[in-house]
Amino acid sequence: MLINPVKDFISKASIHAKEDKLKQLNYMEAELIMLEEDVIRLKMNGLIPDSMNYFQVQINELKRLVRKKKGAV
Amino acid sequence: MIAEEDEYELLPRQEVENLKKDIERLKKNPLGDLKEGETLLESINNLNTNIQRLIDIFAKAGADLEGEYSEASPVEDIKSIRGQNEQIAEGILTVADMLKEMKEGMSVSDQPMPSPRLGPRIPMIRPSFESAGQPSPQSYMETPFPEPGNLPDDFPGAIPPPPQPFIGVGGEQIGRTPFEAPMPEKRRGLFRK
Numbered sequence: 001m002l003i004n005p006v007k008d009f010i011s012k013a014s015i016h017a018k019e020d021k022l023k024q025l026n027y028m029e030a031e032l033i034m035l036e037e038d039v040i041r042l043k044m045n046g047l048i049p050d051s052m053n054y055f056q057v058q059i060n061e062l063k064r065l066v067r068k069k070k071g072a073v
Numbered sequence: 074m075i076a077e078e079d080e081y082e083l084l085p086r087q088e089v090e091n092l093k094k095d096i097e098r099l100k101k102n103p104l105g106d107l108k109e110g111e112t113l114l115e116s117i118n119n120l121n122t123n124i125q126r127l128i129d130i131f132a133k134a135g136a137d138l139e140g141e142y143s144e145a146s147p148v149e150d151i152k153s154i155r156g157q158n159e160q161i162a163e164g165i166l167t168v169a170d171m172l173k174e175m176k177e178g179m180s181v182s183d184q185p186m187p188s189p190r191l192g193p194r195i196p197m198i199r200p201s202f203e204s205a206g207q208p209s210p211q212s213y214m215e216t217p218f219p220e221p222g223n224l225p226d227d228f229p230g231a232i233p234p235p236p237q238p239f240i241g242v243g244g245e246q247i248g249r250t251p252f253e254a255p256m257p258e259k260r261r262g263l264f265r266k
Contacts, residue, residue, distance in 0.1 A: 003142065003145070003147070005138065005142075008138055008141070009134055009135070009138055012133075012134035012137045012138060013130055013131055013133075013134040015134075016130045016133045016134055016137075017130050020126060020129075020130060
């Protein structure tokens with residue numbers, strides 16, 4: 001099999017870029033989970049009213065987006 | 074001497090202080106307090122991070138390629154390619170030979186067929202039936218065929234009966250005899266019986 005350095009380099013670079021992207025998305029997902037826990041703790045302490053679901057909705061939306069991006073990668 | 078020759082003017086102290094403050098502020102925040110300046114700074118920082126990530130990715134890809142190419146030996150690859158090319162060439166030659174033989178065979182078959190060889194002639198001797206007391210062939214031809222009913226059961230010339238359709242367990246006929254013509258399928262509609 002003949003070698004094609006440019007093609008090999010680009011394919012390798014794309015593989016590494018995908019890995020890097022996945023790592024970044026995982027990091028973002030972990031941060032969102034931590035944020036969700038913070039919101040729950042604040043609600044338990046009474047600093048956020050129970051009826052206020054704005055943060056929870058936003059976090060869920062971001063989590064959905066991150067999952068979608070991960071699926072696309 | 075030189076300092077005495079330069080032109081200069083006196084500035085009020087307050088103005089000098091203001092100028093010094095401006096210089097300090099610009100040193101601390103070179104892009105100013107505007108919102109565009111902040112976003113510009115943030116954009117430059119993001120660009121730096123992304124370029125750094127890209128460089129990392131390229132460095133990893135380069136390292137991977139170096140590792141792979143150091144393991145691979147191009148000489149072996151070329152040898153294997155040469156062997157494959159030899160096999161392909163042999164195959165092409167074989168196919169060409171086969172085609173040539175086929176063409177030759179076809180050209181031979183197109184020529185007129187030679188007359189069949191005549192074998193040794195066998196003299197035909199007519200047997201004399203009358204002399205042996207047996208009936209002549211003409212008498213065989215004149216005698217009528219026997220009636221089918223008179224034939225024995227194990228007569229070899231009897232025509233076997235047509236295959237009967239297989240009768241299933243419930244008395245239903247399964248399959249068709251090969252002599253029956255296939256009947257067109259009945260259309261089953263909503264309003265047909």
